[in-house]
Amino acid sequence: MSEQEAQPEPLLSVRGLKTWFPIRQGLLRRVVGHVRAVDGVDLDIHPGRTLALVGESGCGKTTVGRSILRLTPPTAGQVLYRGHDLATITESEMQPLRRKLQMVFQDPMTSLDPRMRVRDLLEEGLRAFGIGATASERLDRAAEALRRVQLHPDHLTRFPHEFSGGQRQRIGIARALIVEPELLICDEAVSALDVSIQAQVLNLLGDLQAELGVAYLFITHDLSVVRHLGGDVAVMYLGRIVETGPTADVFAGPLHPYTRGLLGSILSADPDVPRTQAKVLGDVPSPADPPPGCHFHTRCSEAWAPCRTIAPRALVRGRLTVRCHLYDEAVSRPPERPSPPAS
Amino acid sequence: MTNHRLLGLADGPLAGAAFGNVVVACLLALAFAIFWYCRKNEIWRQALGEVVSRRRFSVLVLSLYVALALADSVSWVGGSGGEADGVLSHEARSLVDRFFSGSTEKSYSAPLATAEFYDRTPLVRSRGHVLGTNILGQDVLYMTIKGAKVALLIGGLTSLIAIPLALLFGMVAGYFGGKVDDLVFFVMSTLASMPSILLLIALIMVLGQSTLSVCVALGVTSWVSFCRLARGETMKIRELDYVVAARALGASHAAILWRHVLPNLLHLVVISFVLLFSSLVLAEATLSWLGIGVSGSWGQMIAQAKDELSRDPIVWWNVTAAGVAVFVLLLAVNRIGDALRDVLDPRTLGEGR
């Protein structure tokens, strides 16, 4: 994907996004707490570039994607796009903007309506946004969309079950791109695919970005895919972004202990690299009851007193932005724990 | 031929016949619409073809019943031979009526008998009644065949009332959730908690006793179970990626319900339709036992057994004929229903082989 260049104005900015789901219990269904799926997230997505959003299960990355598109209504925060705050506008104001913000889903088996032909699946978006005045024009656009994902226009009359997983993902991509969006949110779009098919789809997405200038928010848990994508990366843990920056820099010198642990857990297929030792111990806590202060402190080998009570603030260190008390000179630290050197 | 009262609106046998013809025409139109849809949509065509090939005999039996019902539905005024059956010249008679005209005896006679059962007077048609005659001297085979139309009407028309109603409420409740769901749920639970027999009796008293009112009453009391099913299934479908994708593509709620939810509920509709049919026919039999069923139905024939089976010697052919007719029809329908359920399983439907 594209090399790093001077940052233009972001296409979409997320500030302080929170999406909480109420937990109801008891006969009267009273709200006893919240699942804090997204707990204060800031992101910038630049036109034509890729931002990878990476984290393990339960970290809230899928919810971020859905909250941006208002498919799950956000609880608080702002999603700034072209002068609109997507988090607070009405649904009727949102509708025309949806054209520019599309999504590709994870599961190729459920992301396409099994009762509809490919042609109807593709034309749904055209109809909703009034693209293409005549039926034949819509048909042409559908055929063109299929060609662009390297499928033959003959496939227009077929049903989804006649295709393989990889082909269904391509159809899903075609469906999203046919309305000419500026941002494509890929929600674990290659996670359910085999390695050889994954390679095909990743190459396709790369080609499409170069050709159409679409920005990607690439949500995934697979770090090797993140490294391959390039662009920028945001690492998420239990609803918060703990580190963000250009992918190459984050991989070369990660600052946050979680990022370090995550990168250290990548299993290499290279026999000459020594076997991986597990760096991060224990399991991910539940997002319904996250640890106070820094969410990661229960599993962090570097945690000390302030980590348990104070949530870290975002700090810029070089090209990276990190939320960790280790890098915060304002936080008092015991003498045996000096500040880590600036990268 | 008895009078029909169209919910108190129109009166007289002619109105009844016209009503019957119109209903049958509508049902036929619906059947053709379904056929045409299947021709266009190959998933359905394959599925139904599969069902037919697995249950050839049941489909044949069902077709026979349908043919007989249709024969009884085409009726017109005029022609000769009606006087012998006590039919007035301005009353309409169907093909079946005309086929069996002039075959009324005075009272009971055993199957293929030569004389009346009790008083031994010779019959008008000696050995002419394959299944005997009933208390009014009507040929039991004739009454049985006429009962086919009534049964199909009860099952078919009532389902046509109940299922779209249940579908609409279930889809809306499942899709929108919240207060809408609560309201529908409340109505459903209320209806489900009332003893259906009492509700049926009450409705029929209010609407008057005619085929249509019985159908409406049965429809109102039997839509709940399918509604629950539709609601549950809609809630599942709502969470699937392709529905979320449609929302991301800007589709309106109505468009999503019409284009994504409804087509994916159709397999349930088909199965429920077939299975509801059985329970409706049996429900009508119960109503006939209570005296408020549809006239001319098998249920009514079976109800006559109250009296017949206590005679000496017993009159068994009336209830046996009706019982066997019901049994065979419902067996065929249930077998087709089971095959439909297997074939239309969403995992196999549209998954190819």
Next chain:
Amino acid sequence: MSALLEVEGLTTTFPAGSERVPVLRDISFQLHAGRCLALVGESGSGKSMTALSILRLVPRPGRVEAGSVRLDGRELTKLSVPDMRRVRGREVAMIFQEPMTSLNPVVSVGQQVVEAIELHEKVSQKAARERTLDLFRRVGIPDPEARFHAFPHQLSGGLKQRVMIAMALSVRPRVLLADEPTTALDVTVQAQILELLRELQAESGAAILLITHDFGVVNQLADDIAVMYAGRIVETGQRADVLRGALHPYTQGLLRALPGRAQSGERLLEIPGRMPSPKDVPAGCPFAPRCPEATPACPAWSPRFTEVGGRKVACLMRESRGELG
């Protein structure tokens, strides 16, 4: 060292229409005590079916059509049903991929392990409970006494998988079949579970058959590798040899397609097309339609192994050249 588990010519078929289609074709390999063999393949290659075939748990209407499975000399395919049941769980145990659906949701996890023990050994309830707690400690479940009474849905994916491993090891099996044991787990937990399996294997000396599609996992745990494609084994060898220099074009393609191997920004090397479903497997070499080195002779060639120095590869191009890479 003689093999603990020897599989030879294993063929499993499923009906399709009026004929039977082989899902596994002529599978042969050996498991040795204390070593781990990784069976690597993509979905549809038949790797899970191999484990099920060994345990004679192939779902009907499929069945094992031919071949032999010998555990320490004993022929498993010929055992009576009660005897086979004694083998399952006791001598050959299996860990499944989805911990969520492999555990009974209405029974506490501790109780499930106790039941597994009681099924195979005559021990008192108390002894079984003690053993269970011990196992929980060994597999790294924190606070075992409390967790004993927990239900599966109260545990995280990592903990559930640890429970499954505890259950599998509870009766000290000699062979462990692990079907994608870490695929459903997070990356950080995955590393922990693999470390655990390494330690447990060293302690108990069991043989492990690791079924996976992930070469990263293979690299962590396996000593030997067998690569599967469309129901056949196409290559075997020691871990480092295969990963460093794969011989079969399919293995080479798979390794090149890994995102970890490519430079950022470069295109990943693709294998065009996709694996055929069992009924569409072409005659001759099953990989020929997608192979960059295929010749017209390949579809006519009957697959067989070329063997040199412990490594095997089923490829006409390698056979005819008489060399290994």
